[in-house]
Amino acid sequence: MPTELSVNLNAIAMLRNRRDLPWPSVTHLGRIALGAGAHGLTVHPRPDQRHIRFSDLPEIRHLIDSEFPEAEFNIEGYPTEEFLALVEAARPEQVTLVPDDPSQPTSDHGWHFPSSVDALRPIVERLQGQGARVSLFADAEPDWIADAAATGADRIELYTGPYGGTFGDGEAAAAEIERLGATADAAIAVGLGVNAGHDLTVANLPALVARIPALAEVSIGHGLTADALEYGMAETVRRFIRACGHSG
Template identity: 70%
Template sequence: MTATLSVNLNAIAMLRNRRDLPWPDVLHFGRIALANGASGLTVHPRPDQRHIRFSDLPALRRLIDTEFPSAEFNIEGYPTEHFLGLCEDARADQVTLVPDDPAQATSDHGWDFAAEAERLRPIIARLKGRTMRVSLFADPTPDGLDVARELGADRVEFYTGPYGGTHSDEAAAERELAKLRDAGQAAAELGLGVNAGHDLTVANLPALCRALPTLREVSIGHALTADALEYGFAETTKRFIRALQPA
């Protein structure tokens, strides 16, 4: 099985929001990602709109519907009533539910499935009733995956931050991959699809794919945006210098 890439646009939106200007344009970069083979787009509309804004969602939905109808729109977030309404209005193809506090800088842990089961059950049923696939953010452990499956989740997204954080320690990376391997096998045995996200890079993706042979999708934004800056910064610097020259 070959995993697909959903490009997370939050980092681009956060850069845009530093100025009261329309660039970098989230819609433009979403189009570039899909035109170059990404299978979908991911956004995380937080309550303070510090990166993706609520107003971005209809435009991204239209982009997919009109230009890339085979692509998917993945909306992730903490399941408040407002968030669920956003997912419904934007007709998300996949909703990834995360247990974030609104003040968190980024998602950094999975659900306690047993403790949150009765809260999640009607939410999952509501989303699936509107033909949205539901993925639950999960720590890389088999614990609780049976509960996630019983609740009706279609997939889990394993939090790969600890693995991504081992970029300079090969032994630590192997330990984290072993955890992911065990969790992925447990998910597969339960019939849960497996997604993954956080701190994934071109360098660490191959080993992750080997550890998770049933991996369906990765959501990547920060490293992808950083690499785009790396590979395009030199040429862009030259363009600005040329613009300063007399005509």
């Protein structure tokens, strides 16, 4: 099956928050993205609400339920009690847990699974009990995958930042793809699904998808939003969907 696209709305929300105005509308651009064929919408509500606001979550939930019932809502975040309460109220189809410090500008590393199993297992179980699929942000470390599986999670999300940073250096890109691919192979071997995200673009997606044909979903925000300034949101989504391997 072709890899699905989830559009991360954080950069749009950050632009909106520069002024005390209701535009650009996070939900309206989410509507355009879903209408253009995106499989879902992703947000990462941070404690300081510097981009996605807590008040955005019920609006996005309503958008999906009322207009795109086949789409998925993916919420990312560090599992504080406040975050878990937000998730339980928003009822996303997927929750992606990340090991971020709240002050980080963006996610830049995965979980150290060998030391995190005991902490993550009850959180995974709690979220799955609410009906959510649980994905864990993961570095390209094949040897850690057995511990990721031991948490009971459904998927990992490969952190592709190092791969995204290799633009213009084909040898480095090939090495990063192989590390990611080896980690994906290990995950699939123990029954974990595989997502990916961070610094993915129309240019670098095809090679990643070719190496990991079972890649279930990519979550893309910054590069997609940048392209939307040039091509418009609908056409940008279509370009990324084609880069994911969909025909048409």
